[in-house]
Amino acid sequence: MTNRPVEITLTGSPKEMGAQHGSLLREQIGNLAEIRCELLGRLYGLAALETAKLVAESMCSVMAKRTPEALAETTATARSAEIPFWKLLVAGAFSDISDVVSRTFRIKPNPHLECTLLPLRTSKGVVILGTWDSHASAVDSLILCRRQPASGPETLALSTAGWPMQQGVTSAGVGFAIANLVATTVSSGVSYIAALPHVCSGKSLAAVCKRLARVPHASARYYLICSESTQRSLEIIPGRQPGVTVDDLQCHTNHFTDAVTEQYEGRTSTIRTSRERQVLGVAFSEQSPWHASAEQRIHDFAQSAMIQRGQGDDDRTGAIFLITPASGDLHFVVPAPAGEDDTPEVVHRNISICREGE
Structure with missing residues (x-):
């Protein structure tokens, strides 16, 4: 690739x-x-x-x-x-x-560990640093989609072929990213990837969060939503809307973190490893310089233990990204596969910001 x-x-x-x-x-x-x-x-x-x-x-x-x-x-x-x-x-x-x-079929859910999301307060406001992880065989499906609907905010996002968005930013100055959760329950609802186009048509962070909390989900999901100065984290439990909001900045690595939601944790076989990765993310956030460039943050993050380099059905980090809602910037790299000595170029794309009322 x-x-x-x-x-x-x-x-x-x-x-x-x-x-x-x-x-x-x-x-x-x-x-x-x-x-x-x-x-x-x-x-x-x-x-x-x-x-x-x-x-x-x-x-x-x-x-x-x-x-x-x-x-x-x-x-x-x-x-x-x-x-x-x-x-x-x-x-x-x-x-x-x-x-x-x-x-x-009463089989334990797929135990794979996947995306890491890390909100940071920087000189450019709140940013989202994270990974898009998947089965290695599906990494070639990664796309960058710029979407300009006839009405509503535009979006710029990383996604998989066939779907318009997973991690990105809107022209309303709202950044968004998701991570998998597995709860002890499922419900009749929509998938996160089908909810996002509706959710991201909101014209402000408050509107996006309001839409998100009202969409019934089939499975558990973690959403990180932020503007230049504000961050909201929602842990969605299927059948129990709206989602629980966690307001503090913290690294999220595929397990429930709130006292209300953690009782629904359905992926106990990987919870220890997931929390170990969260500790690594917290340590990284404490070491990350306030004025570091997007390129420097991404290259530093690429060296962390949270980057996965599996092959076949094993997990692999398909992209490391940094989203800056204040300026509409999306920076990302596609890490080299295991065994390849390569320092990929950081790709930078931008979307023009036009907040409600401007």
């Missing part, structure tokens, strides 16, 4: 943006869908694919009521990419689909 993901720009109505996405990335979307469907079958058996179809149908029903514009956009993507919508959901919402399917 090169050190720069495919970059796309989408414009127009939700349906138009979805059709453009599917047409531009038809091959990448199809490849990711096949990789994820094959992995789902190996983890839970071939019957899991039929269950995944039923889960996708349930998600579609909720999306039609709660996030209709996101449904219009993503169904247009699937149609244009020439794959069934349920496969697009498996491809982009794999962790949520896997969580629900595992409960159906």
